[in-house]
Amino acid sequence: MLTTKKFFLIIFFITFFLEFSSISEGAIIKKEVTNILYVVERYGAGANPSVKWKLSKNLLTEDISPLYTIGTNDINQNSFPNAKEALKTVNDNITPNLSSYVSSIARYLKDNKITYAKVDWIYSFYDQADNNTLKGVYLPLLIYSDGKLRNLGARIITIEPKILYYVYKSKATQNVPPEFGYPDGGILYKRILDLNFSFISETQVDTGGRYDPPIVPECETETDPDEGIKLLIQEVIKPEIEQHSNMIAILDYSRPVKPQDECNEEGDCEAKIYVNSFSRTFTIDNCHGINFYNNTGEIIYNLEYTTERYSIERDGNFTMTSQSTGYDIKTQSYGKTVTISDSSIDNSLIIDPFKTNKLYDYHSDSDPTVSCNSNYVNNLSCDKYMYSGSYCAQAPVITIVCNWVSICDELCSNSNQCCKSHQECVCQ
Secondary structure, eight states: OOOOOOOOOOOOSSSOOOOOSSTTTTTOOOOOOOEEEEEEEEEEEOOOOEEEEOOOOOOOEEEOOOOOOOOOOOOOOOOOSHHHHHHHHHHHGGGGGOHHHHEEEEEEEHHTTOOOEEEEEEEEEEEETTTTTEOOOOOOEEEESOOOEEEOOOOEEESSOOOOEEEEEESSBBSEEEEEETTTEEEEEEEEOTTTTTTEEEEEETTTTTTOOOOOOOTSOOOTTTHHHHHHHHIIHHHHHTTTTTTEEEEEEEEEEOOEEEOOTTEEEEOOOOEEEEEEEEETTTTTTEEEEEEEEEEEEEEEEEEEEEETTTTSSSEEEEEEEEEEEEEEEEEEEEEEESSOOOOEEEOSSSOOOOEEEEEGGTTTTTTTOTTTSSSSOGGEETTTTEEEOOOOOEEEEEEEEEEEEEOOEEEEESSEEEEEEEEE
């Protein structure tokens, strides 16, 4: 249940993550962690010319001052004879002049350690051939820090593109009680935002935890931790990107709530869970010939909540753009009683406060260099056991003995002797 694990200490705010193989022929690949620059340029009829830059940061988008623009290259008309003419004008005036803009953006991305920029360029116009309907020429671009350009091609739009934004929190928990998980775990929130990241609408789907990552049982071979994300992309996000003709979608994915890890300089890690003992009572019941051992206390969980933001492309490939980790402390009370055949109890023995009723010595319940060993009940080091503020300690064992005692109900007349009595089992 509670394991130690060994890894080299990693600073993990926007860090490592390697590529994983896909789970099907869809070739869904997780790319290295990155930041994204979002650019929106608007021109033409009914629009105030504007250029906005946003940078993804810590699950948020931060407005920053734009340094470069595509502009209009002297396109200044508000109407065109038809949509085909508008599209030709953009292709003739904008597309051939993108190279210097792309070079400037790529240099900015490289200097600021941003992997790519998503650019939405929109020119609004009235289509004279369609009753002066307001339309737009939409040019979406992806520009990478190495100077590579993905030009998805200018197209005519009648509705402005939207941002597909998904939020999913895992329903399951990992090595902590289920009640400490997210109250809305397993709910998929499907939100639509405008290009300025303003909220438009939302729908909710109760998935029952379908897109959780696999929870690997202790001492078993690990599986792909991104299995749930890949399934969500395959079943929901990728089809909806294609349905809405979007370039990318955004996913905020919360991993299962788990205990914090506490690591030493050698990289040996242990779950940050404490067993705080309140009382231990050993009852020798001579009345019924059964001895009882009772333990009470609380388990203190130092919880970790990790949320990752991903950018998902049309082909299903996904890139982590930021990661946020929060912490909390919650407790769970316990009271355990077992029968003991012996007439005494070793002061070092406690009842497993977690899932079993095993007796074990809390002084020797772990080996920090071994992650899986059936000789340990919970694999918690001694300093994770507490009593009254002291570590590597549990409440003293209080012994109670129960015996049959004759209780006098009535004294005989003219005598101090008891005439009527009954037996009671008295414990003290």
